Amino acid sequence: MLRQRSRAAEWMDDPEAEGFDAALDGLARINRLSLAARPVLAFLDQVAARHPGTPLRVLDVGAGGGDMLVRIAEWGRARGVTLELTGLDLSPWSARHAAARGVPARWITADLFDVEEQHDVVLCSLFAHHLDDATLVRFLRWLEARARLGWLISDLHRHWLPWGFVWAAVRLLRMSPMVVHDSTVSIARGFTRADWQMALAGAGVAAQIRWAFPFRWQVAALR
Numbered sequence: 558m559l560r561q562r563s564r565a566a567e568w569m570d571d572p573e574a575e576g577f578d579a580a581l582d583g584l585a586r587i588n589r590l591s592l593a594a595r596p597v598l599a600f601l602d603q604v605a606a607r608h609p610g611t612p613l614r615v616l617d618v619g620a621g622g623g624d625m626l627v628r629i630a631e632w633g634r635a636r637g638v639t640l641e642l643t644g645l646d647l648s649p650w651s652a653r654h655a656a657a658r659g660v661p662a663r664w665i666t667a668d669l670f671d672v673e674e675q676h677d678v679v680l681c682s683l684f685a686h687h688l689d690d691a692t693l694v695r696f697l698r699w700l701e702a703r704a705r706l707g708w709l710i711s712d713l714h715r716h717w718l719p720w721g722f723v724w725a726a727v728r729l730l731r732m733s734p735m736v737v738h739d740s741t742v743s744i745a746r747g748f749t750r751a752d753w754q755m756a757l758a759g760a761g762v763a764a765q766i767r768w769a770f771p772f773r774w775q776v777a778a779l780r
């Protein structure tokens with residue numbers, strides 16, 4: 558069933574979908590429970606260690622409700638790293654959600670491929686699985702062109718174990734209908750190491766592929 562990446566649609570693929578706002582709250586909860594910020598902050602530690610004293614312009618692609626940017630802002634304060642944060646998301650719900658919660662970032666509401674500005678670090682979490690294989694290759698090249706010091710993709714491992722775990726968890730936690738629907742579809746649209754090797758080869762891009770606990774792949778390039 559999960560041998561190949563699914564092409565099934567997620568409700569969240571519709572940027573104007575009803576229930577988007579509640580789903581962003583649910584995602585923030587899932588991110589906390591699944592330790593989503595850990596690999597992202599560890600990557601920023603690596604960037605900061607390579608470029609000590611350098612202020613960082615950081616772009617979060619498919620930023621959703623902005624909870625990752627909140628964690629990154631906390632990281633910057635704790636590490637004494639000056640940050641200029643930007644959230645980018647296709648959905649207008651995302652900008653509204655981030656503004657209502659005081660996320661300390663500039664916001665861009667657009668398709669990522671329409672955005673040409675460069676940043677020191679470009680990252681995304683739980684975003685890449687929204688792309689089909691051909692668009693993923695295009696995204697890898699886009700990251701290479703937009704990120705001056707490094708980029709990071711953190712996304713889901715496609716496997717029956719996280720699929721079953723998530724199926725049960727979103728029901729037990731009484732998540733919103735959109736989260737319940739999209740959670741297992743997201744895993745079916747997720748990746749194996751071989752998928753990442755193939756996408757990187759297709760894009761002609763060099764990057765490290767690492768496992769991140771629990772059930773995630775971290776694909777990263779550092780300059």
Ligand SMILES: C[S@@+](CC[C@H](N)C(=O)[O-])C[C@H]1O[C@@H](n2cnc3c(N)ncnc32)[C@H](O)[C@@H]1O
Nearest residue numbers: 584619620621646647648668669682683684687
């Ligand atoms: C599953 S959510 C992840 C949100 C957030 N990163 C998180 O971890 O909670 C994926 C987000 O990607 C956004 N998105 C999908 N396609 C996009 C595109 N082409 N350009 C920018 N954002 C996009 C969606 O609107 C959605 O908010």
